[in-house]
Amino acid sequence: MRVLVVEDEAALREGLKADLSAAGYSVDLAADGEEGLYAATEYPIDVAIIDLGLPKLSGFELIRELRARGKTYGVLILTARDRWQDKVEGLSAGADDYVAKPFHFGEVQARLSALLRRTGGWASPKLACGPLELDTRTQAVSVSGAAVELTSFEYRILEHLMLRAGEVISKSDLTERLYQQDFDRDSNVVEVLVGRLRRKLDPDELIKPIETLRGRGYRLSLPRRPA
């Protein structure tokens, strides 16, 4: 998952980046509103964390602007004032949730994954498609009730595909979500990872969870069901 962090306080920004990377997100950083707007509109972001008190372009303006430009991904606001006035204004501007400073990283992470689920159309933190189940809180994956061990990269690809189950996701999209913005991108890595994922989830090729659409990308084609 690719998350954008727009925060002017360098220490906090870097701290969030470290925590988010450790939690398996690929992180884009911006230090002010204008930089944030560029990243928010130019990169394939899945979710954004935006501080309300930003230089150049305030958090409210940034959110309004990116919504005006048709960006629909989840936006989590960070607010230092923690007054309802700020929260309501931020949420009315187009944000989806808020976290008050100073926050525990665990809270930010919980809200982020909830936002990701919600924008993918999932209500509960447990995603289920056919016999496939994925718990976003524990990062546990199972097929027909049997646990499957996945590496961090494999989990991230599967989570992304399941969150947007039914949609076609391009290879470059997946690559960008796996790596930082300035990483050396090699699309072969994705092919290799998807191949490994297929073998782990479906060693006997019975359920065929991940479809390959030639020239377009991948799709998790198992039907969604309530967990």
Place this chain on the structure above:
Amino acid sequence: MMRGAPSVRRTLLIAVALPLLLFFVLTAYAIDYVFGQQSAAALRVRLEEQVVALVTAVDLDFDGKLVVNLLDPESRLDVPGSGQYAALRDDTGKLLWSSPSLAGTDLVLGSKLPVGGVDFHYDVARDGSPVAELSRGLQWAYGAGLSKKLVFTAADSTAPQMRERLLFRQRMAGWFGALDLVLLATMAWMMRRALAPVRRLEQEIAALERGRASQLGEGYPRELAGVTTGLNALLESERNRIVRYRDTLGNLAHSLKTPLAVIRASLGGVESGERRSAATIQLEIDRIAQIVEHQLKRAAAGGGATLGQAPVPVLALLSDLRAALLKVHAGKDLHIEIDAPAELGFLGDSGDILELLGNVVDNACKWCRSRVLVAARFDPDRALPRRLSIVVEDDGPGIPPELRTRVIERGVRADEHVPGHGLGLAMVRETVGLYGGQFFIDASTALGGARVELRLPGR
């Protein structure tokens, strides 16, 4: 209306009307007195003339007896009870003659008087009519060296004078009364005009209080202009001060909490050997954060309506809040129903009411199974000044009676599993208190969960 000093208009009116009334009464009294004196003097002059006439009418007949020859055949002295009387006595007081008009009046005219003596007095006839009576003792000569000592008395009914005087008094009272009324009316009108700016000031201040105006108008007379421009400046600076105060607090919050967040974030990377002290520091950061949170919110709560602030439309605010909360609690099958008339307004700071409602409704959303009901209306228990009653109910587990007072206390939470500092309701109680409002926690009969009611100043 509070009891205070009496109104300026009334004081002025009384201050003018009382001396005016006293002046008229004294003037009337003086005029009446002078008139009375004059009519008494005129009466006396007339009686003197009648005495003179009587003197000339007395004569001796051939037998040396005194006779009175009334020259005027139509003299009223001949008509009984006519009001004009005369009598003649000698110096021993013996009645020598009396006018026929005296018959039936029971009046006794004249008395013993020495020569040169004069007596003037009032008497009352049998029919009650007042009579003025003048007697003179005279040496009456009727030949060479012959004279008699006689007492001549003339009397006259004063009833005509009395009638005249009464009439005079009535007319005077009429005129003076009318004048007085005209003067008072003029005074009242002038005062009304003179005090019009004061009344305008009163109305404009009332408008300020209701939040329909933010400043006093222009064009006040010189005496009041100082006050109104001063008040305007005060209002302006007060508003600016509040804004500045809020901004400063906001900046303070930001500048305190961001470093706290940084410290907290950097503690994540502490070596495993230091984990214990890192945990302690985390705990302390939590405490500092809570204290900063609480004190800043407390300081930021405006408390009470500032003059010249427009009422905050409650329905619009609730709708915004509803949209925001539906997003925040999107993971939940949540239904928030709002029931509030559009004209409902809160008299106070919009940030404060949003903070209050945000806390209370958010709590309801956290605890409910799926339904939250927000009903706002004018408090039916109190007419004026109007008050809002905002009731928030949910279908959650409710708050047990023994916990109701405790959850309001600072830092106490009914259940540790729902995020929040537990400061929310304490803050609500404090802010409601600042507005002189009320705050109740109860059980919802409609939904079965908690029922929180806020009573706040409104319009």
